Amino acid sequence: MNCWPPKVHLPKKSTKKGALDIMFADGLFLTFAVLAVIGAVGLVLFRHPMNGAMSFVITLISLAGLYALLSAKLIFALQLIVYAGAIMSLIIFIIMFLNIQPDDLPKEETKLLYILGSIIVVLPIGLFLVKIVKSLPITSVEFMDNNFGGVKEVGLLLFKDWLVPFEIVSILLLVSLIGAVILAGKRGTSK
Amino acid sequence: MEQSVNYLGLIPLFPLLGAVLIGLVHVFTCKKIKVPEMVYGILACVGPVLSFIMALKVFVALKALPAESRFLGHKVFTWFSVGDLHIDMGFLADPLSCLMLLFVTLIGSLIHIYSIGYMGGDKNYGKFFSYMNLFLGSMLILVLGDSPVVMFVGWEGVGLCSYLLISFYSEDKQNVLAGNKAFIVNRIGDLGFVLGMSFLFWGIGSQGFDYISLKANVHHLSPAIALTVGLLLFVGATGKSAQIPLYVWLPDAMAGPTPVSALIHAATMVTAGVYMVARFSFLYAHVELAGSIIAWTGILTALLAAIFGMFQDDIKKVLAYSTVSQLGYMFAGVGVAAYSAGIFHVFTHAFFKALLFLGAGSVIYALHHEQNIWKMGGLKSKMPKTYITMVIGALALAGCPPFSGFFSKDEILYSALASGHFGIWMVGVLVAGMTAYYTFRMIFVVFHGEPRDQKAFDHAHESPGVMTVPLIILAVGALFAGFLNLPAIFGGDQIVSHWLAPSLTEHHPHTSIFVEILAIGASVVAFVIGIKIAYTKFGQGASEPAFSGFTKFAYNKFYVDEVYNAIIVQPYKAIGSSIWKVLEPNVTDGPVKAASKLYMAIGTAFKVFQVGYVRVYAIYMIVGLSIMSLFLSQSLN
Amino acid sequence: MIHNYLLLSIILFCLGIVGVISRRNVFTVFMSIELMLNAANLAFVAFSRFHENMDGHVLAMMVMAVAAAEAALALAVVILLHKHKSKLDTNVFSLLKG
Numbered sequence: 001m002n003c004w005p006p007k008v009h010l011p012k013k014s015t016k017k018g019a020l021d022i023m024f025a026d027g028l029f030l031t032f033a034v035l036a037v038i039g040a041v042g043l044v045l046f047r048h049p050m051n052g053a054m055s056f057v058i059t060l061i062s063l064a065g066l067y068a069l070l071s072a073k074l075i076f077a078l079q080l081i082v083y084a085g086a087i088m089s090l091i092i093f094i095i096m097f098l099n100i101q102p103d104d105l106p107k108e109e110t111k112l113l114y115i116l117g118s119i120i121v122v123l124p125i126g127l128f129l130v131k132i133v134k135s136l137p138i139t140s141v142e143f144m145d146n147n148f149g150g151v152k153e154v155g156l157l158l159f160k161d162w163l164v165p166f167e168i169v170s171i172l173l174l175v176s177l178i179g180a181v182i183l184a185g186k187r188g189t190s191k
Numbered sequence: 192m193e194q195s196v197n198y199l200g201l202i203p204l205f206p207l208l209g210a211v212l213i214g215l216v217h218v219f220t221c222k223k224i225k226v227p228e229m230v231y232g233i234l235a236c237v238g239p240v241l242s243f244i245m246a247l248k249v250f251v252a253l254k255a256l257p258a259e260s261r262f263l264g265h266k267v268f269t270w271f272s273v274g275d276l277h278i279d280m281g282f283l284a285d286p287l288s289c290l291m292l293l294f295v296t297l298i299g300s301l302i303h304i305y306s307i308g309y310m311g312g313d314k315n316y317g318k319f320f321s322y323m324n325l326f327l328g329s330m331l332i333l334v335l336g337d338s339p340v341v342m343f344v345g346w347e348g349v350g351l352c353s354y355l356l357i358s359f360y361s362e363d364k365q366n367v368l369a370g371n372k373a374f375i376v377n378r379i380g381d382l383g384f385v386l387g388m389s390f391l392f393w394g395i396g397s398q399g400f401d402y403i404s405l406k407a408n409v410h411h412l413s414p415a416i417a418l419t420v421g422l423l424l425f426v427g428a429t430g431k432s433a434q435i436p437l438y439v440w441l442p443d444a445m446a447g448p449t450p451v452s453a454l455i456h457a458a459t460m461v462t463a464g465v466y467m468v469a470r471f472s473f474l475y476a477h478v479e480l481a482g483s484i485i486a487w488t489g490i491l492t493a494l495l496a497a498i499f500g501m502f503q504d505d506i507k508k509v510l511a512y513s514t515v516s517q518l519g520y521m522f523a524g525v526g527v528a529a530y531s532a533g534i535f536h537v538f539t540h541a542f543f544k545a546l547l548f549l550g551a552g553s554v555i556y557a558l559h560h561e562q563n564i565w566k567m568g569g570l571k572s573k574m575p576k577t578y579i580t581m582v583i584g585a586l587a588l589a590g591c592p593p594f595s596g597f598f599s600k601d602e603i604l605y606s607a608l609a610s611g612h613f614g615i616w617m618v619g620v621l622v623a624g625m626t627a628y629y630t631f632r633m634i635f636v637v638f639h640g641e642p643r644d645q646k647a648f649d650h651a652h653e654s655p656g657v658m659t660v661p662l663i664i665l666a667v668g669a670l671f672a673g674f675l676n677l678p679a680i681f682g683g684d685q686i687v688s689h690w691l692a693p694s695l696t697e698h699h700p701h702t703s704i705f706v707e708i709l710a711i712g713a714s715v716v717a718f719v720i721g722i723k724i725a726y727t728k729f730g731q732g733a734s735e736p737a738f739s740g741f742t743k744f745a746y747n748k749f750y751v752d753e754v755y756n757a758i759i760v761q762p763y764k765a766i767g768s769s770i771w772k773v774l775e776p777n778v779t780d781g782p783v784k785a786a787s788k789l790y791m792a793i794g795t796a797f798k799v800f801q802v803g804y805v806r807v808y809a810i811y812m813i814v815g816l817s818i819m820s821l822f823l824s825q826s827l828n
Numbered sequence: 829m830i831h832n833y834l835l836l837s838i839i840l841f842c843l844g845i846v847g848v849i850s851r852r853n854v855f856t857v858f859m860s861i862e863l864m865l866n867a868a869n870l871a872f873v874a875f876s877r878f879h880e881n882m883d884g885h886v887l888a889m890m891v892m893a894v895a896a897a898e899a900a901l902a903l904a905v906v907i908l909l910h911k912h913k914s915k916l917d918t919n920v921f922s923l924l925k926g
Contacts, residue, residue: 087896
């Protein structure tokens with residue numbers, strides 16, 4: 001594993017096309033970032049969870065775009081398939097399954113006040129993190145070779161160096177599967 | 192130095208296992224099913240009898256060794272080891288403990304067999320035998336322990352069992368109080384024993400705390416500490432063996448069933464003190480002052496108990512005081528450094544006292560739990576076996592020449608005389624006469640004359656075989672046990688004294704034959720006078736005498752119990768109740784209650800934060816993180 | 829360039845915290861937690877990119893697996909809550925109140 005600070009790679013070909021690519025990439029980053037933040041704000045603000053979930057899907061898809069910009073091809077695919085696809089559709093399915101009426105929702109008259117208060121509380125944490133990030137050394141962008149973040153490379157890493165955590169995660173998934181079946185499968189306890 | 196044999200530990204183990212087994216059977220069945228008494232009886236007798244067989248095996252093994260190396264040991268495991276103190280759970284069989292072992296297991300077994308008959312029909316039959324086995328097991332640990340600490344385990348065990356058995360008929364509050372009294376008085380003595388043990392360890396314990404090491408190192412002990420240790424251990428012995436001033440529990444201990452009394456008085460418990468002093472003979476031989484104190488305490492106890500015994504009207508109390516009196520003799524013996532004489536008296540006393548108690552039990556059984564001798568009389572014809580065996584026991588107790596008690600008692604008196612303790616000898620002779628008097632007073636009143644209570648007399652009958660056979664065996668023992676230690680003047684060779692010699696540190700004084708004849712003659716004369724007075728007063732039947740003056744004083748045991756009650760118990764109670772009623776609510780309760788109120792207030796104040804919403808707990812966490820971040824970002828510059 | 833990604837990650841993470849502590853709707857709270865997990869994922873992938881090391885990708889996958897497990901359990905719990913109380917309000921449950 002590499003140590004901090006990383007090697008700084010200058011673009012090999014400082015062509016006009018490369019500079020244009022960088023500009024294009026910056027534009028994409030800005031677009032995705034703004035979309036992600038808008039989606040997140042929407043999630044926090046919408047009253048009905050369905051609207052919140054839809055807005056959260058926007059965030060997730062934007063994040064998938066950002067992963068693509070970071071040349072994480074496998075994670076990009078997984079973000080779309082597992083997160084935006086599987087997990088969010090599960091959540092939305094449950095929301096629809098429960099057939100939530102507006103009366104079921106909590107009445108949050110002081111929601112905005114709460115949000116304002118929490119922003120004040122959270123602000124020092126954010127500023128502290130920003131301060132840390134600012135203190136990191138600046139590295140420039142480079143174009144990675146095609147193999148970075150591919151299925152084969154990440155897979156090799158996963159099954160060589162990370163085999164034990166991988167197996168443990170598989171057990172975790174099994175346990176949660178059983179737990180979900182037991183929890184949601186209870187019958188006749190209500191009423 | 193000592194040979195290791197692995198079966199020593201089994202001897203106490205058999206009765207202890209029996210106790211556990213019987214106890215479990217009793218606990219699990221007493222509510223629902225009734226287990227046949229025979230099952231309990233067999234289970235109870237197996238342990239003691241097996242122990243007796245093992246004791247015989249130990250005896251044979253010891254006999255095969257040369258006299259000077261008759262030590263068998265067995266270290267089962269290391270019990271604990273702290274600093275210099277290393278205590279093994281170890282057992283030691285030498286001639287002294289072997290002798291004790293033999294008669295404790297023999298008489299214990301006989302008493303168990305007798306109890307099968309005596310306790311018949313009792314609803315706590317199983318519980319009784321469980322306690323009896325535990326009692327015997329504790330006594331065997333006491334006898335076999337190879338260090339004072341292991342001995343103390345047995346010492347406490349017999350104390351506990353005496354409490355359990357004395358208050359066995361626990362429906363009656365008097366019995367429970369008697370048990371309490373025995374236990375508390377024993378505790379006082381035990382404190383002395385523990386202190387003595389601690390001093391002994393402080394003195395020479397670091398070189399090993401078993402008897403063999405102690406014996407080897409005893410000369411390192413300074414005289415003052417040796418005296419302290421000797422006296423403190425003797426305090427323990429006064430509690431266990433009922434000497435002045437702690438003898439008061441033993442007569443009350445008659446509240447228990449009669450076999451228990453026999454076990455306490457003959458085989459276990461009360462002989463523990465004498466055994467302990469003999470066990471520490473290497474220590475007491477060095478401190479003559481302690482020996483004299485023990486001897487005088489013993490002989491005065493003998494005198495006092497004999498005076499009390501002359502005026503009792505409960506058959507068991509007469510025997511109880513005779514035990515206290517005989518224990519006094521034993522202490523007089525070990526006090527004048529005649530340890531083998533003392534132990535020999537323990538040995539013979541075990542036979543005739545067990546015999547007398549079991550005989551008394553037989554009489555009580557026949558008369559449906561009547562214990563007052565003034566309600567008996569003329570039972571000679573109704574219970575011939577009991578009568579004959581009891582007369583043998585009484586003759587032995589009184590010191591009639593060919594019987595066992597004569598030889599052992601005479602040995603003690605002779606030793607006192609030979610070692611120059613004239614006072615002790617004279618008191619001893621006086622007590623011998625009194626012993627003869629009160630013993631035969633009891634025999635004459637109970638068995639001779641006319642029946643005083645015709646109805647009870649008509650119902651009286653001889654006891655069953657399971658009770659009379661142990662009586663006959665014990666009678667044989669009471670008759671012939673004395674010949675084991677026949678003094679030279681009668682052509683004997685003192686087998687027991689020679690047998691005990693390797694275990695004890697004693698010197699046999701050499702005196703002229705005149706002294707020996709004087710001692711024997713005085714004893715015989717005292718016996719004859721005592722029995723003559725008893726015969727003239729009670730031989731032809733007499734009615735219950737009225738007491739006045741000194742006799743009334745003696746009948747009420749010099750009011751010793753009342754005095755103890757007034758000067759010790761009542762002040763204690765007063766202190767206790769004053770602490771309870773005055774000190775506690777006004778002084779100590781204040782800070783305690785204030786502290787609890789303080790915490791209550793703090794808790795109530797902080798309760799506000801426990802709103803119950805998970806979200807709010809998350810907010811607390813985030814607020815904490817936020818404050819931390821504020822501080823950390825300060826330091827990041 | 830990495831700074832931008834990390835700043836975005838911080839913003840999303842703080843929005844997640846705000847969602848968790850200010851909203852009472854169970855689903856919103858749950859999705860806010862997912863948002864925080866995603867913010868962390870973004871930081872992982874960004875660091876991975878600038879270190880030229882794919883360990884971050886593996887960690888991101890792990891986080892996704894944990895998120896999936898969490899989703900399965902959390903939704904089961906939500907269904908139970910709805911069955912019992914017919915409410916989606918976290919304030920309905922206050923058994924811990926002192």
